[in-house]
Amino acid sequence: MASAYDIQAIEKKWQDAWAERGTYQVENDDPRPSFYCLCMYPYPSGQAHQGHVRNYTFGDLIVRHRTMHGYAVLSPMGFDSFGLPAENAALKTGTHPRIFTDARIDELKASIRRLGSQYDWRREVRSHDPQYIKWSQWIFLRLLEAGLAYRKKAPVNWCPGCQTVLANEQVLADGTCERSGDVVVKRDLEQWFFKITAYADELLHDLDQLDWPDRVKTMQRNWIGRSEGAEFDLAVQGRDDLKLRVFTTRPDTTFGMTYAVVAPEHPLVDELTTDDQRDEVRQFVERVTLESEVERQTTEGPLEKRGVFTGSYVVNPFNERAVPVYLADYVLMGYGTGAIMAVPGEDQRDWDFAQTYGLDIVRTVQPPDDWEGEAYAGDGPAINSEWLDGLDKETAITKAIDFLEAKGIGTRTVNYRLRDWLVSRQRFWGCPIPVVYCPDHGVVPVADEDLPVLAPDEVEFRPTGESPLKFHEGFLNTTCPIDGKPAVRETDTMDTFVDSSWYFLRFTDAWNEDRPFDKDAASRWMPVDQYIGGIEHAILHLMYARFFMKALADLDIAPKDLREPFERLFTQGMIRLGGTKMSKSKGNLITPQQFFDTVGADALRLHHLFMGPPADDVDWTDAGIKGTSSFLQRLWRLADPDGDAVPDADEGVALEVNRAAHRLIARVSDEYERWSYNTAVAACMEFTNFLYKQGKTGFAIDSLLLLMAPMAPHVTAELWERRHFGEHIHELSWPTADPVMAAQETVEMVVQVNGKKRDVINVPPSIDEAEMEALARSSPKVQELLDGAHPKRVIAKPPRLINIVL
RNA sequence: GCCCGGGUGGCGGAAUGGCAGACGCGAUGGACUCAAAAUCCAUUGUCCGCAAGGGCGUGUGGGUUCGAAUCCCACCCCGGGCACCA
Numbered sequence: 044m045a046s047a048y049d050i051q052a053i054e055k056k057w058q059d060a061w062a063e064r065g066t067y068q069v070e071n072d073d074p075r076p077s078f079y080c081l082c083m084y085p086y087p088s089g090q091a092h093q094g095h096v097r098n099y100t101f102g103d104l105i106v107r108h109r110t111m112h113g114y115a116v117l118s119p120m121g122f123d124s125f126g127l128p129a130e131n132a133a134l135k136t137g138t139h140p141r142i143f144t145d146a147r148i149d150e151l152k153a154s155i156r157r158l159g160s161q162y163d164w165r166r167e168v169r170s171h172d173p174q175y176i177k178w179s180q181w182i183f184l185r186l187l188e189a190g191l192a193y194r195k196k197a198p199v200n201w202c203p204g205c206q207t208v209l210a211n212e213q214v215l216a217d218g219t220c221e222r223s224g225d226v227v228v229k230r231d232l233e234q235w236f237f238k239i240t241a242y243a244d245e246l247l248h249d250l251d252q253l254d255w256p257d258r259v260k261t262m263q264r265n266w267i268g269r270s271e272g273a274e275f276d277l278a279v280q281g282r283d284d285l286k287l288r289v290f291t292t293r294p295d296t297t298f299g300m301t302y303a304v305v306a307p308e309h310p311l312v313d314e315l316t317t318d319d320q321r322d323e324v325r326q327f328v329e330r331v332t333l334e335s336e337v338e339r340q341t342t343e344g345p346l347e348k349r350g351v352f353t354g355s356y357v358v359n360p361f362n363e364r365a366v367p368v369y370l371a372d373y374v375l376m377g378y379g380t381g382a383i384m385a386v387p388g389e390d391q392r393d394w395d396f397a398q399t400y401g402l403d404i405v406r407t408v409q410p411p412d413d414w415e416g417e418a419y420a421g422d423g424p425a426i427n428s429e430w431l432d433g434l435d436k437e438t439a440i441t442k443a444i445d446f447l448e449a450k451g452i453g454t455r456t457v458n459y460r461l462r463d464w465l466v467s468r469q470r471f472w473g474c475p476i477p478v479v480y481c482p483d484h485g486v487v488p489v490a491d492e493d494l495p496v497l498a499p500d501e502v503e504f505r506p507t508g509e510s511p512l513k514f515h516e517g518f519l520n521t522t523c524p525i526d527g528k529p530a531v532r533e534t535d536t537m538d539t540f541v542d543s544s545w546y547f548l549r550f551t552d553a554w555n556e557d558r559p560f561d562k563d564a565a566s567r568w569m570p571v572d573q574y575i576g577g578i579e580h581a582i583l584h585l586m587y588a589r590f591f592m593k594a595l596a597d598l599d600i601a602p603k604d605l606r607e608p609f610e611r612l613f614t615q616g617m618i619r620l621g622g623t624k625m626s627k628s629k630g631n632l633i634t635p636q637q638f639f640d641t642v643g644a645d646a647l648r649l650h651h652l653f654m655g656p657p658a659d660d661v662d663w664t665d666a667g668i669k670g671t672s673s674f675l676q677r678l679w680r681l682a683d684p685d686g687d688a689v690p691d692a693d694e695g696v697a698l699e700v701n702r703a704a705h706r707l708i709a710r711v712s713d714e715y716e717r718w719s720y721n722t723a724v725a726a727c728m729e730f731t732n733f734l735y736k737q738g739k740t741g742f743a744i745d746s747l748l749l750l751m752a753p754m755a756p757h758v759t760a761e762l763w764e765r766r767h768f769g770e771h772i773h774e775l776s777w778p779t780a781d782p783v784m785a786a787q788e789t790v791e792m793v794v795q796v797n798g799k800k801r802d803v804i805n806v807p808p809s810i811d812e813a814e815m816e817a818l819a820r821s822s823p824k825v826q827e828l829l830d831g832a833h834p835k836r837v838i839a840k841p842p843r844l845i846n847i848v849l
Numbered sequence: 850g851c852c853c854g855g856g857u858g859g860c861g862g863a864a865u866g867g868c869a870g871a872c873g874c875g876a877u878g879g880a881c882u883c884a885a886a887a888u889c890c891a892u893u894g895u896c897c898g899c900a901a902g903g904g905c906g907u908g909u910g911g912g913u914u915c916g917a918a919u920c921c922c923a924c925c926c927c928g929g930g931c932a933c934c935a
Contacts, residue, residue, distance in 0.1 A: 258929085261931095265930070378935075458935090667873070668874095677888095724872080725873075795915085835915085
């Protein structure tokens with residue numbers, strides 16, 4: 044009598060069993076070789092969505108697969124639990140962000156549990172946990188001591204919607220906030236920064252050694268934006284006290300400088316402006332500073348309005364010619380020196396500007412003969428450049444820099460697009476920055492023994508969105524750690540990306556009360572062998588975490604040689620519905636819950652694996668899940684020891700069935716290593732179809748179940764237990780294929796004539812070229828086409844293909 | 850504008866220079882059933898043909914090769930990243 048496949052009961056049973064047995068808990072002294080598999084910890088927004096399911100399905104599959112290969116697999120999970128949504132909810136409902144957040148975590152954990160993905164929950168971290176806050180603050184203080192955290196006044200990105208400043212990385216290309224979509228405005232504010240630029244070069248170079256998607260590496264390279272060039276001083280005509288320093292990547296073109304440009308915010312603007320130009324310059328500067336970042340960054344608009352003459356002249360050090368100095372909004376204060384030499388012959392922006400303002404254009408690089416464009420930025424022999432004439436670009440650059448250095452007015456430099464990381468946020472629900480402001484001593488760090496600095500519970504959220512900390516007397520008023528006199532606390536909190544920059548280290552030693560983590564514990568597991576998450580973190584989180592790893596290693600908090608946190612990265616594709624990204628804010632969620640309650644977690648997991656290549660974006664369709672669901676039903680009827688849906692293979696066929704099982708093992712094992720899970724599922728389906736036709740053997744079914752155990756853990760565990768009383772499939776070893784058994788007895792040889800398939804003949808795999816040709820020539824179809832003629836050429840690729848060319 | 854991806858049946862996709870379309874969805878037909886669902890079996894790129902068989906087919910056009918979805922060149926379309934960065 045066949046048994047029922049009671050999905051709900053079976054999935055619950057095994058989820059309980061794994062938790063109870065601690066199958067996926069590991070100790071730091073586990074003697075097995077270690078493997079650290081990590082999915083990006085989630086922001087707890089309630090029940091899991093399909094993006095989580097996809098992420099954790101891949102992660103769990105790897106955890107179970109590596110475990111079956113004999114590794115001690117560290118598989119932790121936690122929650123990125125600080126952030127604005129909890130604060131917005133507090134404003135709406137009056138619930139404290141902690142209560143709100145803990146409730147969302149409970150919901151998320153429950154749905155993660157129903158997916159069946161396994162974690163060592165003993166190591167769970169939550170960003171808002173006082174212990175975690177303590178160590179985040181402790182790390183902040185170490186960065187402060189080392190000069191890697193500092194405070195400065197700067198024009199920063201202010202998001203009116205979020206009522207806080209943002210890091211450059213959090214502002215989208217169109218000048219809007221990545222979170223709220225509001226237009227970000229510039230404000231001059233004093234803020235906290237982390238000196239990520241100190242690691243710009245290392246962050247760039249170490250990318251080479253990482254097993255990461257090229258796409259992500261390229262995005263990081265672009266973001267860091269290294270450019271080599273030179274900086275040098277231009278003498279201001281008639282002003283011995285004044286020099287204008289410019290940055291260029293093309294010092295070889297200096298002979299072609301016909302004017303210079305400074306940014307409207309440049310500190311020397313006043314000095315450079317002559318009296319008769321003063322009104323015009325003032326109007327220009329006023330207009331530009333009033334423009335939003337978006338307006339300023341548009342390439343559109345009449346060029347006439349984009350610059351103004353200062354009245355001053357600077358001297359080209361290469362040919363001693365005086366050229367006019369302009370202000371223009373296309374030169375940015377934040378990059379290089381905020382001033383440039385303009386060479387219209389080799390730079391299109393300068394070309395356009397020169398045309399508009401009637402400035403000279405001198406080519407200093409010979410463009411190719413067929414050049415039809417305007418400015419020519421490519422390589423070629425230098426012209427109109429006296430002692431540089433005839434040299435190629437690279438040689439000329441070197442010689443030009445030598446000249447500047449010999450003259451003592453300039454030097455070779457490297458510039459980065461990367462800016463320091465602005466980490467302070469004017470928010471309540473974040474990790475407080477642990478410093479106080481003392482009237483006598485200025486910024487004073489809170490003593491280590493007084494950590495953590497925690498936000499008070501009894502707070503009132505203001506409709507303006509301002510942080511309640513700014514108005515909370517009990518929190519604000521404190522004493523100076525140095526002299527004990529009254530002082531005021533910092534009310535800014537840290538960017539939540541600070542929390543996520545070291546959580547993967549805390550997992551290795553989550554219980555440590557003396558330190559954020561022990562170096563030996565970190566050494567045991569780090570770097571993360573496989574990190575899995577969404578492509579949306581390509582720059583933000585992944586760059587910050589890399590910076591933290593390097594800084595912590597240099598500060599002797601992490602092991603010295605541990606300079607990269609994530610050895611191998613996999614970024615899964617997005618899930619879309621009807622072409623747009625599935626998200627809560629778009630209101631187009633298909634919740635996993637409805638599938639847990641019907642077809643079950645195994646079918647949902649298989650569907651995610653089967654939908655397409657893991658890295659690709661996928662369009663969600665409900666229809667497809669029917670396929671994986673009925674496949675599992677089919678598997679059940681096949682493997683149920685009490686079932687008779689599929690007869691045993693006849694004695695003559697059983698050997699061939701077992702041989703096919705060995706081939707399946709070889710194929711699927713390889714597909715797991717290549718992350719080709721969609722074809723691995725297909726192979727298992729194909730094999731199941733094969734057994735329905737040929738009849739089953741015990742070995743075939745057992746192999747199939749073992750190969751599917753990481754993909755569909757519940758149903759395979761249940762079937763295995765029914766077939767092998769008391770055994771747990773996930774505690775067994777991964778199967779290996781016997782190469783002798785896996786070998787084919789006959790293969791199909793394709794016979795082509797002139798590259799077109801004309802016949803297929805069964806041959807032994809050991810066939811040689813001569814035998815192939817003889818067989819092919821004996822084929823009636825080939826003879827018909829040959830018609831007695833002599834083939835020009837015969838290409839034989841034993842044993843699968845022969846091509847006869849006439 | 851620059852830099853990455855990608856374009857294959859009605860749909861999701863497979864094929865690491867060697868049988869294009871595995872596997873699944875959908876569709877059609879059959880078996881089972883009083884009937885339906887479920888299940889099982891079969892067919893399913895397209896055109897010509899009763900059939901056997903053959904022609905055509907991987908965005909477009911060229912090229913390399915005995916052989917190209919795969920490599921090269923040019924172009925078109927879609928997605929993503931960067932974009933006055935000197």
